[in-house]
Amino acid sequence: MTGSRELAGSVAIVTGGSRGIGLGISHALASAGAVVAVVARNEAAAGDAVMELEGDGHAAYSCDVADGRACRKVVASVESAQGPLSVLVNNAGVTSDNILLRMRDEEWSRVIDINLRGAFNMIRAATRGMMKRRSGSIVNISSVIGLMGNPGQANYAASKAGLHGLTKSVARELASRNVRCNAVAPGFIRTDMTAGLPEGKVAELKSSIPAGRLGKPEDVAGVVRFLAGPGAGYITGQIIAVDGGMAM
Ligand code: NAP
Helix, strand or coil: CECECCCCCCEEEEECCCCHHHHHHHHHHHHCCCEEEEEECCHHHHHHHHHHCCCCCCEEEECCCCCHHHHHHHHHHHHHHCCCCCEEEECCCCCCCCCHHHCCHHHHHHHHHHHHHHHHHHHHHHHHHHHHHCCEEEEEECCCHHHHCCCCCHHHHHHHHHHHHHHHHHHHHHHHHCEEEEEEEECCECCHHHHCCCHHHHHHHHHCCCCCCCECHHHHHHHHHHHHCHHHCCCCCCEEEECCCCCC
């Protein structure tokens, strides 16, 4: 599929599209011909990302995905400026690690509100139009931690496992309207989120990855591009790990 322009004429939203995995996804969708709306809290960073993308018509939007009203506003603005939305990638996510007994309510809530409620907010806002048009692809970026759990990440693991349930429910509810919903569960990918890991921890992680290396944003972006496009037209409700074999 790569090399063709299978998403020409499509409009896509990528939350957290300003850096890391989301920026890789924005590039991949733009290369496939989509017009991309890059959503992040920092509008200047989202604007810088837009400048890098192949093709015309891309735009930056500032929005905290934890805010349902702001999500509705962004979807409405994108549809009036860029056109009817056909691809939604819920990639915005954060960590706030702590061991269980020390985890504060705010640490629990912040991670659930951004990673899980944020995806729900965007899906609820985006699907009305998709259902009417009988066309849409939603891709949620979860994590292998949602499949495996991880000490110190009870909030993050719960948010990502929750995304898996959300993905399957949305897939079942909307399949008859030709709206698909899948999740991509990355392993450890080199981004700002993992930049703080001590070298000893990175070496330990590598030894648990059959492929023997951490992933790159492009490793994830290629799979998202495929799921967004017509080649995945009969795929819905799936959780696809992109993790060098870590979680199998
Ligand atoms: P990152 O480099 O920290 O980038 C996070 C992106 O999300 C940024 O664009 C950030 O922009 C945006 N964001 C954060 N909170 C937001 C909010 N409340 N509303 C809107 N945008 C928000 O992270 P990453 O490593 O690329 O991770 C991207 C996704 O992949 C996350 O869902 C993460 O959980 C998942 N993931 C990552 C890894 C990994 O190893 N890196 C592994 C598995 C899964 P602003 O700060 O400007 O809002």
